[in-house]
Amino acid sequence: MSPLAERRFLKMHGAGNAIVVLDLRGSSIRVAPAEARAIAADAHSRFDQLMVVHDPVTPGTDAFMRIYNTDGSESGACGNGTRCVGYALLDDPAMARPAENGCLTLETKAGLVAVKRVTDRSFTVDMGQPRLRWDEIPLAEPFPDTRRIELQVGPIDDPILHSPAAVSMGNPHAIFFVERDPDSYDLGRIGPLLEAHPIFPERANISIAQVTGRDTIKLRVWERGAGLTLACGTAACATVVAASRLRMIGRAARVALPGGELAIEWRADDHVLMTGPVFLEGEGTFAPDLFAGLDG
Numbered sequence: 001m002s003p004l005a006e007r008r009f010l011k012m013h014g015a016g017n018a019i020v021v022l023d024l025r026g027s028s029i030r031v032a033p034a035e036a037r038a039i040a041a042d043a044h045s046r047f048d049q050l051m052v053v054h055d056p057v058t059p060g061t062d063a064f065m066r067i068y069n070t071d072g073s074e075s076g077a078c079g080n081g082t083r084c085v086g087y088a089l090l091d092d093p094a095m096a097r098p099a100e101n102g103c104l105t106l107e108t109k110a111g112l113v114a115v116k117r118v119t120d121r122s123f124t125v126d127m128g129q130p131r132l133r134w135d136e137i138p139l140a141e142p143f144p145d146t147r148r149i150e151l152q153v154g155p156i157d158d159p160i161l162h163s164p165a166a167v168s169m170g171n172p173h174a175i176f177f178v179e180r181d182p183d184s185y186d187l188g189r190i191g192p193l194l195e196a197h198p199i200f201p202e203r204a205n206i207s208i209a210q211v212t213g214r215d216t217i218k219l220r221v222w223e224r225g226a227g228l229t230l231a232c233g234t235a236a237c238a239t240v241v242a243a244s245r246l247r248m249i250g251r252a253a254r255v256a257l258p259g260g261e262l263a264i265e266w267r268a269d270d271h272v273l274m275t276g277p278v279f280l281e282g283e284g285t286f287a288p289d290l291f292a293g294l295d296g
């Protein structure tokens, strides 16, 4: 039987992004991609991202987080999920432990992030620094200027979308800036084509953004490994960085997503701060038969 059977999880969302938090500290259990897919497929534990909390690896950090998408692939960053982990490790009766001045330092495959409570249902995450060089995104070609890369959707002489910005927040993002309402684009059709485009050797999260004011942006996201979601924190961060680099905004903006609003600031020290809500839907335990017959 899978060691995950009967393990307790929290079912949450961050601005509508469906998150499951699983605390595996104190154990050597690792979640296999097939197990992540099984959890995502179950109505009680469906997620856009599964946040698995492990014992700290680097001294001075509070935990190591592994982040799984619906398809079982792993990501180096998840903004909405990190806020939910902040809630879990600071406030959940079973998961919470004392934290230095209410702030947690969490490590992921992509580096360190820090999360702290703002109010009982709002958290701020220091998402670290954006990666802006072509080989850090990564891209398959050496674009010297990642503010606009050569990529278009539709006929070459009249593209539907073109020249996206490329930014990594520990995971790859392509952001198309448009004049029209992002809802007028069929991202459900366009997204999967671009997610797997050869220019993105690690695939990419695909965003369509409309700058609606000096500090307001409307955003729609097709997520790598998860599809259309109601919110994506790293995409919101990447979009503010990209818009700022293109002088479309200053260094901060409120980003409106279908599931809610995120406040993003690209600080002068190059760190990107994201503030947003968390919502606890409930908790559960994984039924033993959820993992029956998995291929691992």
Ligand SMILES: N[C@H](CCC[C@H](N)C(=O)O)C(=O)O
Residues within 6 Å of the ligand: 017, 048, 049, 069, 074, 075, 076, 077, 078, 079, 080, 081, 171, 172, 205, 223, 224, 225, 226, 229, 231, 232, 233, 234, 235
């Ligand atoms: N929804 C997440 C992003 C997950 C990123 C994942 N889709 C990937 O990069 O593989 C967020 O709030 O930042």
